[in-house]
Amino acid sequence: MRRILVLNGPNLNLLGTREPGFYGLTSLEEIVDELARFAKASDAEITHRQSNHEGELVDAIHDAAGWADGIVINAGAYTHTSIALRDAIAAVGLPTVETHLSNVHAREAFRHRSYLAPVCIGVVAGFGADSYRVALSGLLAHVAGG
Secondary structure, three states, X not given: OEEEEEXXXXXXXXXOOOOHHHHOOOOHHHHHHHHHHHHHHXXXXXXXXXXXXXXXXXXXXXXXXXXXOEEEEEOHHHHHOOHHHHXXXXXXXXXXXXXXXXXXXXXXXXXXXXXXXXXXXXXXXXXXXXHHHHHHHHHHHHHOOO
């Protein structure tokens, strides 16, 4: 059974009420519950962490090196600002997929740059809550060698 860390960054705890035009009406808890069901059907399990604090996200990535087969990360705004998260992903060497609910390339120019993408195996954006399932599916296929 594959073990995957699903890591969510700042403000994602407000999903379902935060800017629903961009992020939808689905709560983070609902997304994680659905993702756990999908993982189980795919012979995998997820551990979910969310934090609004950059250092806690870095610590979670470091910790994952001891038990996880890969990471799905929605770093929120830290995607566009955090060299620390980029360096943590690179340091642990776990296959990582960056994901976003909205299409960041169709939004403000500052969202077009990702510090994380160059150290990730892929990026999924723009499919709402389904972005997580697509990211996990791709990660599991990668980890399985396909």
